[in-house]
Amino acid sequence: MDNPDPMPILPNMENISDILIVGAGLNGSAMAIAAAQAGFRVTLVDSLPTATRRLPAFDGRSYALALASQRLLSAIGVWGAVRDSSQPILEIKVSDGRAGEGASPFFMHFDHAEIEEGPMGFMVEDRHLRRAFLDQIKAEDRITYIPEETVITQEVHATHFVVTLASGRDLAARMIVGSDGRQSGTAERAGIKRTGWDYGQTALVCAIEHEKPNNGIAHQFFMPAGPLAILPLTGNRSSIVWAEKTETAAKITQMSDSDFLDALRPRFGDFLGQIKLAGKRFSYPLNLTLANSFVADRLALIGDAAHGIHPIAGQGLNAGLRDVGALVEVLVEARRRGEDHGTRPVLDRYEGWRRFDSATLALATDGFNRLFSNDNALLRLGRDLGMGLINKLPRARRAFIREAAGLTGDVPKLLQGKPV
Numbered sequence: 001m002d003n004p005d006p007m008p009i010l011p012n013m014e015n016i017s018d019i020l021i022v023g024a025g026l027n028g029s030a031m032a033i034a035a036a037q038a039g040f041r042v043t044l045v046d047s048l049p050t051a052t053r054r055l056p057a058f059d060g061r062s063y064a065l066a067l068a069s070q071r072l073l074s075a076i077g078v079w080g081a082v083r084d085s086s087q088p089i090l091e092i093k094v095s096d097g098r099a100g101e102g103a104s105p106f107f108m109h110f111d112h113a114e115i116e117e118g119p120m121g122f123m124v125e126d127r128h129l130r131r132a133f134l135d136q137i138k139a140e141d142r143i144t145y146i147p148e149e150t151v152i153t154q155e156v157h158a159t160h161f162v163v164t165l166a167s168g169r170d171l172a173a174r175m176i177v178g179s180d181g182r183q184s185g186t187a188e189r190a191g192i193k194r195t196g197w198d199y200g201q202t203a204l205v206c207a208i209e210h211e212k213p214n215n216g217i218a219h220q221f222f223m224p225a226g227p228l229a230i231l232p233l234t235g236n237r238s239s240i241v242w243a244e245k246t247e248t249a250a251k252i253t254q255m256s257d258s259d260f261l262d263a264l265r266p267r268f269g270d271f272l273g274q275i276k277l278a279g280k281r282f283s284y285p286l287n288l289t290l291a292n293s294f295v296a297d298r299l300a301l302i303g304d305a306a307h308g309i310h311p312i313a314g315q316g317l318n319a320g321l322r323d324v325g326a327l328v329e330v331l332v333e334a335r336r337r338g339e340d341h342g343t344r345p346v347l348d349r350y351e352g353w354r355r356f357d358s359a360t361l362a363l364a365t366d367g368f369n370r371l372f373s374n375d376n377a378l379l380r381l382g383r384d385l386g387m388g389l390i391n392k393l394p395r396a397r398r399a400f401i402r403e404a405a406g407l408t409g410d411v412p413k414l415l416q417g418k419p420v
């Protein structure tokens with residue numbers, strides 16, 4: 001192999017790949033599959049063993065996938081394995097609320113029928129999604145998957161990148177993609193700083209079983225301490241994402257399951273009838289963390305490594321899948337033009353596409369959270385009137401629905417369901 005780099009590729013170096021992906025979470029896995037299908041030779045490394053990604057039982061975690069994200073999963077051959085267990089999101093209802101008082105009479109109601117594209121999105125359980133990704137990774141000849149290995153150092157050279165694993169093994173690639181989550185070591189080692197702050201809120205996450213059907217309706221209640229989302233799963237089940245002030249959340253986390261349900265009930269009333277837990281309870285401290293740059297020499301960040309946002313609108317994974325679609329498209333385009341896909345001018349095109357959008361989304365979710373996680377009477381009146389007004393304007397309603405479905409802005413081809 002030609003090696004014009006003055007720093008020689010190490011003698012014990014394994015075959016150099018086109019793209020080395022650090023982190024096989026949902027975004028890293030999607031990136032590996034999409035890049036491999038576009039013809040790149042990919043190495044995918046993750047600290048976790050495969051077994052922890054292949055949990056057969058429902059553990060209570062699930063995601064709201066926008067319609068555009070579903071199109072990407074379809075385009076990379078993963079959707080078929082999760083379709084039957086997914087729940088279409090047909091309507092979204094947003095309202096102000098207080099524990100014990102139920103929802104305010106001012107609310108916004110969005111119905112997918114207004115945009116004629118299909119459901120706004122789909123609820124998918126974490127266990128199904130992870131298994132589908134793993135199966136597809138195994139099916140791709142161009143992916144070398146290395147579980148149970150942690151990247152500990154990285155070094156950029158003129159023509160390639162070298163990472164060293166905790167086991168002492170070295171791997172080389174033309175570029176690396178950091179999809180290693182909110183505390184991205186890939187970003188840190190490259191000297192990329194982050195901007196962000198703590199929300200002083202923790203998300204309590206679980207699934208519930210209920211007496212009455214959810215009819216595919218997602219509810220978002222804005223409570224003074226933080227938003228409460230009730231998202232429809234298949235059968236008479238829903239996923240709960242309940243943001244509370246961190247001190248309160250710590251107390252709730254300590255509660256028995258039955259005390260937890262007693263605390264939850266008055267917050268959304270009895271419109272679903274009797275409720276009980278389905279699966280485990282999780283808690284996630286909430287913060288905002290935005291990488292000051294999404295690229296460096298021969299390096300790009302995607303997903304939470306680039307932008308970790310508030311889950312208020314359920315957009316974190318959706319934003320990461322947009323990164324995947326945009327980065328793969330930019331890399332394919334570069335290869336078509338005969339460019340070295342790891343060079344800065346190429347990666348700058350990815351950053352130009354995604355960074356402004358991601359910062360806007362991060363700040364919008366931040367602003368919503370501040371506006372709504374507040375019991376100030378004047379703010380409450382203002383937002384209730386605002387919601388009442390938007391609800392009466394069909395054009396504003398349709399714009400919201402298209403936004404929630406991920407159909408606005410410069411949508412990458414894969415998220416339009418088209419090949420790159």
Ligand SMILES: Cc1cc2nc3c(=O)[nH]c(=O)nc-3n(C[C@H](O)[C@H](O)[C@H](O)COP(=O)(O)OP(=O)(O)OC[C@H]3O[C@@H](n4cnc5c(N)ncnc54)[C@H](O)[C@@H]3O)c2cc1C
Pocket residue numbers: 022023024025026027028045046047048062063064065149150151152179180181182185203205241284302303304305311314315316317318319320
């Ligand atoms: C409460 C809550 C609810 C949410 N709900 C939704 C929703 O409904 N819809 C939605 O779109 N999004 C949602 N999100 C956001 C979504 O969960 C995340 O955006 C997404 O899971 C991030 O995936 P990722 O692959 O970028 O990172 P991660 O899932 O953090 O994966 C990072 C991976 O990198 C690996 N890793 C780290 N360091 C190394 C290393 N040095 N070497 C090797 N491997 C390494 C880790 O083992 C891990 O597997 C929610 C988030 C929260 C907190």
